[in-house]
Amino acid sequence: MKAIKFGDAVEIWRVRISIKARNVRQRRDRQVPCVMAVRAKKKLHLPEQENDAMPPPPKKNLPAFGVANYMPLQPLTEDDISIQRHRTMMINELRKNSPNPRFIEETMRLTFYDRRRLIVTETATVASVAELYPALFNPYQILFEFQRLTEIDLTESLRGRMREQWRALHLLCQVDIADQSDMDSDEYGEIMMSSGFLLIPALMREQITFDMPLQESTSEAAPSLHFRDASDPSSEGVIFVEKMMICQVSSIIEGFSTWFASFYVFDMSYPKYAKKTLCFIQRGLLGLKDKSKTPLTVLETMRKEANLK
Structure with missing residues (x-):
């Protein structure tokens, strides 16, 4: 595997820290009803001048097609800790002389939601995705990921x-x-x-x-x-x-x-x-x-x- 450039490494590290902090903050906020109520109220009652001054939301470079599982739901059996564990086990398996393809496919299935969140919601770079999910970067797994998306x-x-x-x-x-x-x-x-x-x-x-x-x-x-x-x-x-x-x-x-x-x-x-x-x-x-x-x-x-x- 090629050494990661310093700039890419910094970007990968920044994305990982940002994702972790955002997940923790969102979970805590959802547990506090008054915080969610205040946020909802602010969205409904923005002053007209402030609302006009707000820049339009950035347009995501969305594909010109729809898929069955564009944004899959997170499996009930998985959380941030289990996803991280799956990633670590997957990378360790890839380092073996003869990785177990069934094990790789199962961990890729369990982490499918996380990859879609990274790519669609977090707009992570391809280099960042490669760092977290190196198993994706071969024709077999790219075609398999397409099948997960479209069936x-x-x-x-x-x-x-x-x-x-x-x-x-x-x-x-x-x-x-x-x-x-x-x-x-x-x-x-x-x-x-x-x-x-x-x-x-x-x-x-x-x-x-x-x-x-x-x-x-x-x-x-x-x-x-x-x-x-x-x-x-x-x-x-x-x-x-x-x-x-x-x-x-x-x-x-x-x-x-x-x-x-x-x-x-x-x-x-x-x-x-x-x-x-x-x-x-x-x-x-x-x-x-x-x-x-x-x-x-x-x-x-x-x-x-x-x-x-």
Whole structure:
């Protein structure tokens, strides 16, 4: 594990102290009825001049989609002490030569509420989350966290839909469909599904380069995806969030799945340069609907696909 930069360490320590102090203060305040009554009264009877002078609340960079478990309830069996214990045991397990995956999954399940509180309510940085929950930072756990949020197996869902749609995507892009030749059906399917994912940006009229960054970090805060060789369906790649590499991926399909899931997991909006591509994955492949407006290009592509079936 790389050494944490001094600035990140200070930020992590500040967030942890702030969270602990805030939790203690909120618990104590909730136990004093008169304090809660005074706070409620102040909110209802603010002077007009003071109310006008108050700045508007800051806008959270909320994702443009809804999920089933966006803010889960804290399990009745858990409190601050037990959450801290789970985190410590999880980190100790990760240090072993052969960590127990079932133990990691169970502790991640029990601490799911705490991660959502950190990310959504406390707006903790990705570096802070990595310090507290290092087990999250691999493709398997990011996809598992997506499933905790949406109750959808993202890998299976995307593979199933792309298996049905890769041919239509190639036809719409006017790209020749490769001959299966001597390849078995599984290998051929993997190549064509990978190619289908890479064709989506062109269909959405977006110029997205998936090349590896020249430096160890990127300037983009939102999740970004990079491959060593995007022409190879088994190409390795990396995903960056907030200028930090959060995980490595082992194929084109795993890369796109984990990249998409990262927006949900870290509660981030789609960046402008890839908004239509990500919307197409959300609406066209997964069928995930929300109250936001679907880009016209996405709707047109979905209609053309339907006509090809």
